Amino acid sequence: MRVYCETFGCTMNRGDTELMLGCLKDAGHEPTSNLSEADIVIVNTCAVKGPTQRRVLWRLRELRELDGKPIVVAGCLPLIDLKSIERLGTFAGLVSCHSLGSISTVVEKIAKGETNVRELTYQALEKPCLPKLRSSNVSAIVAIAEGCTSNCSYCSVRMARGKLRSFGKEAILSEIKGALEAGNREILLTAQDTAAYGIDSGATLPELLNKIVAIDGKFMVRVGMMNPATTKRILPALLNAYESEKIYKFLHLPVQSGDDEVLRAMRRGYTTDDFLKIVEEFRKKFDDLYLATDIIVGFPGEGEKEFMHSCELIEEAKPDKVNLTRFSPMPRTDAAKMKQVNEREVKRMSRLLSAMCHTIGYEINKRYVGRTLECLVIERGKRGGYTARLPNYKPAIVENVAIGEFAKINITEAKSIYLIGNIVG
Numbered sequence: 007m008r009v010y011c012e013t014f015g016c017t018m019n020r021g022d023t024e025l026m027l028g029c030l031k032d033a034g035h036e037p038t039s040n041l042s043e044a045d046i047v048i049v050n051t052c053a054v055k056g057p058t059q060r061r062v063l064w065r066l067r068e069l070r071e072l073d074g075k076p077i078v079v080a081g082c083l084p085l086i087d088l089k090s091i092e093r094l095g096t097f098a099g100l101v102s103c104h105s106l107g108s109i110s111t112v113v114e115k116i117a118k119g120e121t122n123v124r125e126l127t128y129q130a131l132e133k134p135c136l137p138k139l140r141s142s143n144v145s146a147i148v149a150i151a152e153g154c155t156s157n158c159s160y161c162s163v164r165m166a167r168g169k170l171r172s173f174g175k176e177a178i179l180s181e182i183k184g185a186l187e188a189g190n191r192e193i194l195l196t197a198q199d200t201a202a203y204g205i206d207s208g209a210t211l212p213e214l215l216n217k218i219v220a221i222d223g224k225f226m227v228r229v230g231m232m233n234p235a236t237t238k239r240i241l242p243a244l245l246n247a248y249e250s251e252k253i254y255k256f257l258h259l260p261v262q263s264g265d266d267e268v269l270r271a272m273r274r275g276y277t278t279d280d281f282l283k284i285v286e287e288f289r290k291k292f293d294d295l296y297l298a299t300d301i302i303v304g305f306p307g308e309g310e311k312e313f314m315h316s317c318e319l320i321e322e323a324k325p326d327k328v329n330l331t332r333f334s335p336m337p338r339t340d341a342a343k344m345k346q347v348n349e350r351e352v353k354r355m356s357r358l359l360s361a362m363c364h365t366i367g368y369e370i371n372k373r374y375v376g377r378t379l380e381c382l383v384i385e386r387g388k389r390g391g392y393t394a395r396l397p398n399y400k401p402a403i404v405e406n407v408a409i410g411e412f413a414k415i416n417i418t419e420a421k422s423i424y425l426i427g428n429i430v431g
Contacts, residue, residue, distance in 0.1 A: 134149065148178060155169070200231060201239075212247040313355050391405050415427040
């Protein structure tokens with residue numbers, strides 16, 4: 007069958023889509039990027055926050071109204087809020103993020119005329135060992151673990167991904183070597199919390215990184231999101247591992263709030279001082295650190311005082327990028343039962359903090375103008391040109407380059423979230 011897949015959500019979800027399509031191709035099915043050509047449609051869902059879930063449900067409703075193609079609903083949503091899917095009607099198949107290894111079986115049953123085929127039980131998949139159909143010839147997504155050790159009061163993703171399960175070091179290294187041999191030049195390490203890697207198995211993220219950078223060849227490694235609570239326990243070894251020129255000097259460290267009382271209500275397991283200490287240690291060692299963080303605005307109990315603490319923390323930490331989210335209560339979470347902040351107030355706070363973040367990002371990016379750096383060209387830009395990554399993963403838009411090449415780029419202009427440059431030589 008010809009299979010078309012749409013993906014919502016995080017880097018791990020994108021990796022799960024590559025895994026499903028790889029398994030289907032190995033089973034003799036034909037992945038296609040054209041919806042009209044497809045015999046079956048897979049939607050890999052996300053429910054990390056309310057707006058995303060609503061967008062997924064709207065798309066499922068829209069696809070059902072097309073020309074009657076069978077639809078498989080995959081990913082996190084079937085485990086987080088199955089009822090919201092069932093309210094739309096019956097689908098050809100349901101496959102959870104833990105049952106992706108059964109995707110070929112599900113599709114084959116649907117091809118024989120079955121409907122409402124469900125694979126929602128837990129399967130202990132060693133994802134690095136499964137086939138992948140890469141969406142990029144340059145960037146390879148490599149999952150190092152699934153699930154986490156946290157119990158955040160607002161998070162629904164843990165209901166889908168479950169407790170931490172770190173994948174085997176040798177399996178991860180084998181997948182990376184295979185990706186490099188196939189021509190990939192950027193390795194995107196992903197997990198719900200990369201710093202938690204190995205807590206369940208006795209391994210550590212720094213040990214894994216040291217093994218990865220020892221692989222022959224010229225390539226770059228981006229380490230995905232790390233929870234401050236798990237990062238602080240491995241900080242000295244992590245800083246040493248980051249010294250490799252193969253690792254982007256990029257730190258995605260979500261703080262979520264600048265108020266310690268709110269952090270306690272969130273059950274995040276760290277304080278604002280813990281966050282700032284980690285940032286300080288990274289910046290002592292790496293002048294060009296690219297710091298990304300996340301902030302939730304309007305968490306239950308957040309008033310003007312707590313909001314101002316978040317503003318003050320952002321002003322002090324000065325992150326290059328802030329992923330700003332307006333709080334939305336998710337099904338079956340403790341935070342959904344708490345007294346909610348007025349929606350109009352949440353919007354007001356969000357606008358104020360967003361403006362501050364863009365100003366800080368622009369001031370930081372202006373410092374890059376005039377510098378010449380070796381960058382990896384990874385893809386076509388969404389609005390033209392090509393996207394290249396600086397040694398700290400900061401994006402620069404350039405013209406007249408080849409995707410997959412390392413190129414020297416002179417930075418000529420700064421925007422709040424990206425740079426513009428020209429090829430040198």
